[in-house]
Amino acid sequence: MNAISTRGSVVVGVDGTATNRGALRYAVQECRRTGAALELVHVLPDLVAVSPLVPMVPADLTPSGAAVLARAVADVRALGTAVEPTTRLRHGTRAAELLRAAEDARALVVGRDDRPVGYRLVDGDTATRVAARASVPVVEVPPEWRERGVTEPDGGVVVVGVKSPAHAAAVLGQAFAVADVRGARLVVLHAWHLPSAYDDIIEGRVAREQVEREGTAEVQELLHPWLVAYPDVAATVRIVHDRPAHALVAASREADLLVIVRRGHGVPAAVHLGGTARAALRHAACPVMVVPPSQVPDAPPLALEAEGQAMK
Structure with a gap:
């Protein structure tokens, strides 16, 4: 028995970009080790302003979001493992919705945002935002990472x-x-x-x-x-x-x-x-x-305790 919580799944924030490839590989390996379920979450924005006169509402973006999740599922299957992911499409602010999706998770996994700093200052860095507020461990993974x-x-x-x-x-x-x-x-x-x-x-x-x-x-x-x-x-x-x-x-x-x-x-x-x-x-x-500073995993029992031989 290990001290990592057995509750929940490994949740991966999927955005449809190449930055997610390392995150998907990491999450699949964690699920293989621990037997946890894998959940892929993509967040659609509430509103995307194509121009001041032509806004797009979430309903317009749903097919695109579904396609992003389908490609992520295909990427997981291409890794050749027995891990079969579930998917969830959410609407709202990306960091906030990922935090909600991972409230009962074992861990939240996100890809590293490698955009220039100017873009990240305007749009925000999802990894930093979720790591600052999550109640579960957050793992940020470099895009081209492969486990050694x-x-x-x-x-x-x-x-x-x-x-x-x-x-x-x-x-x-x-x-x-x-x-x-x-x-x-x-x-x-x-x-x-x-x-x-x-x-x-x-x-x-x-x-x-x-x-x-x-x-x-x-x-x-x-x-x-x-x-x-x-x-x-x-x-x-x-x-x-x-x-x-x-x-x-x-x-x-x-x-x-x-x-x-x-x-x-x-x-x-x-x-x-x-x-x-x-x-x-x-x-x-x-x-x-x-x-998160409040999360201290329970230590596994000592060998004698595990065998029911602990001293009374």
């Missing part, structure tokens, strides 16, 4: 970023659960960097070893309950002297999945994601899972 771990003996590498103890339980619980399902190695990454360039030079000369030694001990303490709960997961701690965003993006080049937590910033939902999370979503070389 399924062909490797050790199941690949999952990297999890840990910044502070405040939200460590949520992100570590999810990362250990994912690594356990995949049979992957887990790298627990903590980056430290002083704000002053002068202090950074001093730190690099006289105290780096001490900081890294103390940081490793602190992270190991956070890991202890999860190492007990997941004895089959090989976890290593990596303390690096770097800016967190740069360290995460660099680590993503060797990873099959990067796991980070969404931190509350006390501001409107549209900007809940901090700069580190936004940088990871934009530049990581692998899929990025953003975990």
Whole structure:
């Protein structure tokens, strides 16, 4: 038994563009591993203004939306797996409707928006919007991503970023659960960097070893309950002297999945994601899972408990 919730399906936001190809591949692999159902969701806008005098209403767009879903189903079947998706066509704002569709899901998967920044500023970045507000893990996948771990003996590498103890339980619980399902190695990454360039030079000369030694001990303490709960997961701690965003993006080049937590910033939902999370979503070389801070997967029972032999 693993600690990832068995409820719900893997929901994929489908938009009919090439950016969805990686997302579909990722979602299919997750469904194969976990036995979850796959649901493809396409959102039609309430109104599209072709010109000020010629608006299009949702009824006009329904056949096009159905065609987008049909092509996505064909893409899933072309992957040659036994996963058979269901489809859902919704109307409204894309981010809001995807969040509603995924309320009871195991995870929400979206493709990375690779449009120029000007377009994203005007239309919005769906991945950032849903990751900032979702109550379930959100996974953003690069368009051309293909999984490496399924062909490797050790199941690949999952990297999890840990910044502070405040939200460590949520992100570590999810990362250990994912690594356990995949049979992957887990790298627990903590980056430290002083704000002053002068202090950074001093730190690099006289105290780096001490900081890294103390940081490793602190992270190991956070890991202890999860190492007990997941004895089959090989976890290593990596303390690096770097800016967190740069360290995460660099680590993503060797990873099959990067796991980070969404931190509350006390501001409107549209900007809940901090700069580190936004940088990871934009530049990581692998899929990025953003975990809501309130979600802590239940740890699986210990071996004796699973066999009904726990001490009373």
